Amino acid sequence: MSKLVQGYEVVIGFETHAQLSTTSKIFSRAPTAFGAEANTQACAVDMALPGTLPVMNIGAVERAIEFGLAINAHVAERSIFARKNYFYPDLPKGYQISQFEIPVVQGGEVSFFMEEGKETVRKTVRLERAHLEEDAGKSLHEDSSLGASIGDGRGQSGIDLNRAGTPLLEIVTQPDMRSSEEAVAYAKELHKIVTWIGICDGNMQEGSFRCDANVSVRKPGGPLGTRREIKNLNSFKFMQQAIDYEVRWQIDQIEDGHTIQQATVLFDPDTGETRAMRTKEDAADYRYFPDPDLPPLVIGRDWVERVKGEMAELPRVMAERLVRDYALPEYDATQLTQSKAVAAYFEATAKACGQAKLASNWIMGEVSRRLNASEMAIEQTPVSAAQLAALIGRISDNTISNNAARQVFEGLWNKEGPSGSGEGDVDVIIEAKGLKQMNDTGELEKIIDEVLAANPKNVEEFKAGNAKALNGLVGPIMKASKGKANPGQVNALLMKKLG
Secondary structure, eight states, rough: OEETTTTTTEEEEEEEEOOOSSSSSSSOBBBBTTTTTTTOOOOOTTTTTOOOOOOOOHHHHHHHHHHHHTTEEEOSSSSOOOEOOOOOOOTTTSEEEEEEESOOOOOOOOEEEETTTEEEEEEEEEEEEEEEEEEEEEEEESSSSHHEEEETSSSOOOEOOSSSSSSEEEEESOOOOOOOHHHHHHHHHHHHHHTTTTSSOOOTTSSEEEEEEEEEOOTTTTTTOOOOEEEOOOSSSHHHHHHHHHHHHHHHHTTTTTTOOOOEEEEETTTTTEEEEEOOOOGGTTTTOTTTTSSOOOOOOOHHHHHHHHHHOOOOHHHHHHHHHOOOOOOHHHTTTSSSSHHHHHHHHHHSSSSSHHHHHEEEEEEEHHHHHOHHHHGOOSSSSSHHHHHHHHHHTTTSOOOHHHHHHHHHHTTSSSSOOOTTTHHHHHHTTTTTBOOHHHHHHHHHHHHHHHHEEEHHHHTTTGGGGHHHHHHHHHHHHOOOHHHHHHHHHHHHHHH
C-alpha cells in the first residue's frame, strides 16, 4: 500500500511486547517455560495472595539494558515502577506493575532498508521508550482444556495464571511509519534485533513477540487523525493485511461522513477484517501511581558498561563491518545480517573463496530460494559453506559457467557427491555431469568457423549493423559445444572473426 491512499496519508505507530528470555518471572521465582499444564507455574506472588511482595528479577533488567544499547537509546540511571489499574479476570492483583513516567529505556531508533520502485531506501523509525512490565494471565473459554477440566466444557471459562508475571519489554515507537510495508519492515527489523541479542526468542505463535499497531489517516499536512489500535498481531502476513484493511475502513468511514472513535480492535484472519473490542483508554483511565512495594530501579554506569562489554557484535555493527571489510553494498550487508547463522555462513563462504560479492549473490539468491521453498533455516542447508565456496571458485576460474554452476548446486543440495558434505564433491559432480567449460581456443575456433559457414545470413546482417544477429550465431555455437563453451570467450572470438 502506498503512502497516499485515496488522497489520505497513513500514520502508524507500534507497541510491541517482547517476552524476555529469563527462566523466572519478573517479580517472583516461578518458571516461565511455555506449554506447561494450566496453573502449574504460578506462585503466591503471581496469584497476588495477601502478604506477598514483588522482588525485581535482575536478569530482566539486564535484558532491558542490552536492548537500550542495541538501539542507541538512553538507559535511565533511575526509573520508576507504577501500578496500572484496570480490571480483567486474568489480572490477579487488579493492576499491572509497569513503568509510566520514567521508563528504563528512553529514545533510540531502528533503521532498515526497503525497496521503493527500483531504489533501495534506508528508513529510520524513532522509538519513544521501552519499559519493563509484567504480563497478565490467560482466559480459557468453553471447550478449552482448562474449561473441560472444571466441568463439561460448554459455556464455561477458566483462568490460567502460568503467564501472569512473565517479564515483558514494551517497545513504543513514534508515529513514523507511513504504509503497511514500512510497518512490517520495522517489525521484522525489531524482531531481528531482540532475537540476535538473545533477550527474546521471538516466537510469535507462542506470544513471545506481540505487536499492536496504532493506525490513523489524515489529509496530507493536516493534524493527526484519531487512531485505532489493532491488538496482538502475531504474524507479519496478518500484520500487513490488518493494517491495509483498517486503513481502507477508516477512509470509507470518513468519506461517508462518520467520525473515527478511538478504539481497540482485533483482526480476524478468516474474514480479513478488524472489529472493535472496546473503546480505547487513555493514560488517565489507568490511574497510574508509583508502586509502593518497589523502590526506584537504579542502574549505575558501571553496570551498563559491563553489560555492553559482554554483548555480542550487534547486527548493525556487523553490517557496517561487512561493508568495510568485504566491500559489500549496504543492502547486501543488511540482508546477510538478518540472523547470526546467515552472517556466519556468509563469512565462512567469503573467506574460503575470496569472492565476497559472488558469495553474497549466491546466498541471497539460490541458497535463500531453496531454503524458503523447503521451509528450512540456514542451519539446515545441505550445502556447506565450504562447498559453496568451492563452487564459486570454479565459476571464478572459468571451470564452469553460471548455468552449469546451478546444476552443480542442485547436485550438492541433493547430496550427490561421495561424501555429501566435502568441498571436493564440487569437482566430482562437475566431472560426473561433464560440465567443464571448453577453454581450448583451437577447438572452439573450429566450432565457430563451422557455425559462421552454416549461417551466412546472420553474418551479413551483423556486418550490416544488426547487432541482434549475433544472438543467432551464439546459440548454435553453444549448442555445438554442448553448453561447454565459455560465453565470454565465444563473444570475443566472434567479434574478432567478424571484424
